[in-house]
Amino acid sequence: MKITILHDLIRWEEKALYQASLKKGLDVSLIDIKDEFFDVTKDYDSKFGDVALQRATSYYKGLHSAAIIESLGVKVINSSQVLMITGNKLFTTLKLKENNIATPRTIVAFSPEKAIEAFKELGEKAVIKPVLGSWGRMVALLDSYYSAKAVFEEREYMEPIYQVYYLQEFVKRPPRDIRAFVVGDQVIAAIYRHQPSGDFRTNTALGGKAENCPVTKEIEDLAIKAAKAIGNGVYGVDMMETEKGIVVHEVNGTVEFKNSVSVTGVDIPAKIIDFAIEVAKR
Amino acid sequence: MPLTAKCKECGADIEIPDDALPGEIVSCPDCGLEYEIVSIQAGKVELKLAEEIGEDWGE
Numbered sequence: 205m206k207i208t209i210l211h212d213l214i215r216w217e218e219k220a221l222y223q224a225s226l227k228k229g230l231d232v233s234l235i236d237i238k239d240e241f242f243d244v245t246k247d248y249d250s251k252f253g254d255v256a257l258q259r260a261t262s263y264y265k266g267l268h269s270a271a272i273i274e275s276l277g278v279k280v281i282n283s284s285q286v287l288m289i290t291g292n293k294l295f296t297t298l299k300l301k302e303n304n305i306a307t308p309r310t311i312v313a314f315s316p317e318k319a320i321e322a323f324k325e326l327g328e329k330a331v332i333k334p335v336l337g338s339w340g341r342m343v344a345l346l347d348s349y350y351s352a353k354a355v356f357e358e359r360e361y362m363e364p365i366y367q368v369y370y371l372q373e374f375v376k377r378p379p380r381d382i383r384a385f386v387v388g389d390q391v392i393a394a395i396y397r398h399q400p401s402g403d404f405r406t407n408t409a410l411g412g413k414a415e416n417c418p419v420t421k422e423i424e425d426l427a428i429k430a431a432k433a434i435g436n437g438v439y440g441v442d443m444m445e446t447e448k449g450i451v452v453h454e455v456n457g458t459v460e461f462k463n464s465v466s467v468t469g470v471d472i473p474a475k476i477i478d479f480a481i482e483v484a485k486r
Numbered sequence: 487m488p489l490t491a492k493c494k495e496c497g498a499d500i501e502i503p504d505d506a507l508p509g510e511i512v513s514c515p516d517c518g519l520e521y522e523i524v525s526i527q528a529g530k531v532e533l534k535l536a537e538e539i540g541e542d543w544g545e
Contacts, residue, residue, distance in 0.1 A: 212509075213522070218509075219505070222507075261543045262543055338544025339544045363541075409544075458545050
């Protein structure tokens with residue numbers, strides 16, 4: 205069986221997935237999509253094997269290359285359909301709502317004027333997030349009318365995606381969130397991510413500290429439900445412990461796990477490769 | 487002797503890990519500039535400046 209690991213950058217995760225594939229005796233190749241071109245209107249035998257893991261850090265490169273490689277009859281994990289949803293916070297929120305999965309109240313507007321009305325609707329305290337991108341980049345807590353107005357105005361001078369004003373209620377929770385790792389129909393591990401001092405965001409990319417989190421029934425059910433809502437795949441399901449129970453606020457489709465393997469003791473890359481083998485056989 | 491490359495910015499030696507692969511990011515220990523490994527062949531390593539973090543990067 206031949207497996208391909210697609211990437212635009214090689215991180216710890218890509219090397220770990222590569223090693224895990226070798227250990228299972230797979231014919232594995234690392235392909236940098238930046239080093240390829242794709243004759244999309246031609247049919248040809250692809251070199252991408254039976255299944256490909258989409259590990260591109262860039263949402264656009266990952267989504268588009270996944271769609272192309274799927275057109276060659278190769279199964280891609282995660283699929284372009286899944287990546288389209290997980291890569292965009294609004295699409296993820298709509299999927300969660302469609303499947304009655306508790307998620308923070310979210311209001312979306314397309315102009316500064318309506319964004320201010322949404323901000324008032326949320327009690328003049330809200331978190332604004334770009335619908336694309338991650339690692340907590342540009343996720344901001346707005347808790348004053350004038351600073352909110354300033355942020356909205358500045359966005360009008362940025363690329364069009366920033367005129368999608370995605371505002372979420374500020375959820376009261378302990379200084380941590382939960383990331384559950386879902387592979388296929390299993391929650392294989394979970395971590396708490398403790399926010400660093402001086403920040404309300406918990407991303408480990410911003411200094412959030414990972415700690416093992418026991419996978420309770422509530423976490424497992426919610427994580428599986430969120431994953432099933434989007435499609436069979438490999439996810440990082442992000443949750444918050446609120447006063448009214450656990451809510452899912454985001455589902456990530458190119459999950460990072462460097463800090464999680466050590467604190468959970470779970471061989472996450474090996475589980476992902478097992479899942480890829482299973483998908484390739486279907 | 488681990489493989490090294492010269493930082494184009496400050497001239498410091500950048501140590502290349504033994505298991506490094508093309509496409510991987512290494513950063514200069516002195517000035518912190520990040521490079522992407524282009525190739526590693528016969529004890530020689532080629533680097534290029536790493537891409538800026540894109541707005542659509544991330545999970």
